[in-house]
Amino acid sequence: MLAVQERSLTVIAYSENTISLLGLDTQIFSDSLLGLDVRFCLLPIVTAPLARAAASREISLVNPIWVHSRNTQRPFYAIPHRIDVGIVVDLEPAHFGDPAFTIAWVVQSQKLVVRAISRLQSLLRGEIDVLCDTVVEKVHELTGYDRVMVYKFHEDEHGEVLLEIRSWSDLEPYLGSHYPTTDVPQV
Structure with a gap:
């Protein structure tokens, strides 16, 4: 307790x-x-x-x-x-083999996703800044990653970190950093 x-x-x-x-x-x-x-x-x-x-x-x-x-x-x-x-x-x-554990995980995940989608759908169209802020926040909540960023690609294909959420203040901030095209894996 x-x-x-x-x-x-x-x-x-x-x-x-x-x-x-x-x-x-x-x-x-x-x-x-x-x-x-x-x-x-x-x-x-x-x-x-x-x-x-x-x-x-x-x-x-x-x-x-x-x-x-x-x-x-x-x-x-x-x-x-x-x-x-x-x-x-x-x-x-809880035990991984417990069916209730699986159900609880699915229900919890589903609740988080529904809330995130509902929040994104409630945003006004054309408000890209609000959309980006919300996406960073919701992805952070859903994944639990220590850092979530919005990355913008420029015309020359280099990238820039526009938004960032960090779980810990001692993580080095990447906000405003620019990275060459070679730092992003090609698909």
Whole structure:
């Protein structure tokens, strides 16, 4: 079990077995998980649904959320519910051979894709900047990649990074970088 602050998703309480259950390094986390951003414990692709669940008026409608430990990639069913000081997330180990695991993954993936498509369809035509911003954001949410970029090809076929989302501030930014044609694989 993890309890997190609703807006920041920082850990405010956790059960005794959380560190070992998530496969976290006991030497690093032996003192406490308190104050740690839960995104350091779980893969980025699953923290977006967890953040959306936290923002949801009726949190029980999103249960269960399929999550993975960042360190071990071990799968869990996360069942969030509100308490007076935040959100409690019960973690139940999932097994790849479990049919419910497959169904939960398919349902979760389908929800994310439907939301992304709906958002893209709601955009006004001709607003290329808004479209690019939304595509970068939605691809980042759907894939969980640490970096998602919009790349523009110029007339001489060199490329330029126009937009970028990075999961971690310590990733070197590529925004505004130009790359020669030879850096892009030819199809």
